Amino acid sequence: MFDTTPQLDCAGRPLKLDRPRVVGIVNVTPDSFSDGGEHATVDAAIAHGLKLAEEGADALDIGGESTRPGADEVSTDEEIARVVPVIERLAKETSLPIGVDTSKPEVMRAAVAAGAGMINDVYGLRREGALDAAASLGVPVVLMHMLGEPRSMQDDPRYDDVVADVHRFLAERIFAAEMAGIAKKNIVVDPGFGFGKTREHNLALLAQLERFGELGVPVLAGLSRKRTIGDLTGREAPRDRVFGSVAAALIAAQRGAMLLRVHDVAATIDALKVWNAVAAVPMPRKA
């Protein structure tokens, strides 16, 4: 009997989507909003990736350029120098699917050559050459919504209807990806929490996350340690936003997210274990 459970084939490393899966974040950056500088060196990032794998992450996402509002641009060479050694070592020392969080085609190619099996692009493959690079690499892609550019996206984000607008954008990016030769089974979408959104926009997107399931591809949610969590909980420091982040991850899972991109892997996995146990309980037939 064929196993019909959807899964992503990340360069030979399967990521089964039979239940919400946890993607651990490894930022090899000096200035990430969430953990800037904590894992900025290659060795520190590798150690952090191994720790997240130990904690039970289902996949890792390696980023070499901060995408926070106002972040400094990183050159292609610098970004490659940051992520490739980390990807190489983590691909060797773990059996986890490894994503690269980049928008640059050259970084995508170098990362996949080093062992990455998924491309996570906050620009939704809109940069010059990105669609063709991703199509030629043949690995799953995460298409995320962002309003404008990181530098200015939070200045004064406005939408007619944020859920409908983001939904339309993602539908267009799925179409563009398929036209470029990316198979639909290799496409994941992400509403891009915090990428040109106010707190109200982020809450509307989370409340109506199920709408994105209509696009026919898995949904990834990345709320971990973000400003909206901080605003709601009064936790100024990102590392103090674990409980709020876990709550948001659970809500996203309940509303259809199959991939949860988080910093706090162990805490999120514990919460999902409780959620999965309850989700597995057979419910009595409705009369």
Ligand SMILES: Nc1nc2ncc(COP(=O)(O)OP(=O)(O)O)nc2c(=O)[nH]1
């Ligand atoms: N698909 C996806 N990718 C993302 N990459 C970075 C960040 C920002 O978070 P972080 O990586 O912790 O910070 P920084 O970009 O400052 O490194 N958020 C997302 C997200 O929500 N979705």
